[in-house]
Amino acid sequence: MHADTATQPHHETKTPPVAPTRKRAILLVEDDLDMVHFLKSLLATLDNCQVIHATDGRTANEFLRVGEVDLVLTDILMPEMDGMEVIRHVRETRGELPVIAMTGGGRRLPGLDLVRYAELLGADKAVSKPINPQALLMLLNDLLPTLQ
Numbered sequence: 001m002h003a004d005t006a007t008q009p010h011h012e013t014k015t016p017p018v019a020p021t022r023k024r025a026i027l028l029v030e031d032d033l034d035m036v037h038f039l040k041s042l043l044a045t046l047d048n049c050q051v052i053h054a055t056d057g058r059t060a061n062e063f064l065r066v067g068e069v070d071l072v073l074t075d076i077l078m079p080e081m082d083g084m085e086v087i088r089h090v091r092e093t094r095g096e097l098p099v100i101a102m103t104g105g106g107r108r109l110p111g112l113d114l115v116r117y118a119e120l121l122g123a124d125k126a127v128s129k130p131i132n133p134q135a136l137l138m139l140l141n142d143l144l145p146t147l148q
Contacts, residue, residue, distance in 0.1 A: 100126070
């Protein structure tokens, strides 16, 4: 005799799909490769961040036209197009996008306060090189938006 085994309906508990959270994007604009390596390793300590690197202002501005960026960290003195142009471009096209300017140019341009000039152009903060890692991380944490 053959017995039919009734199959119980199997109820799977499905978790609702969760939208992937994107990483916060930091556009690093720096032409000095030693500084790029230093900054990338420092920025890697930040939670949920990715670094996009541009070697000059022209490349940075091209990326800003098409890419999603949450903060710009730019050197001031660079070839092709300097950081002052990057700051001006950000303020004209991306409004409130946070910008931190960096300079070691005081040695090359005595008497010209590039830190103050960068702030006057619209940088949220400006720092002198050599960079204090803890101070820069504090600035980044203050200025980077929290993404949901």
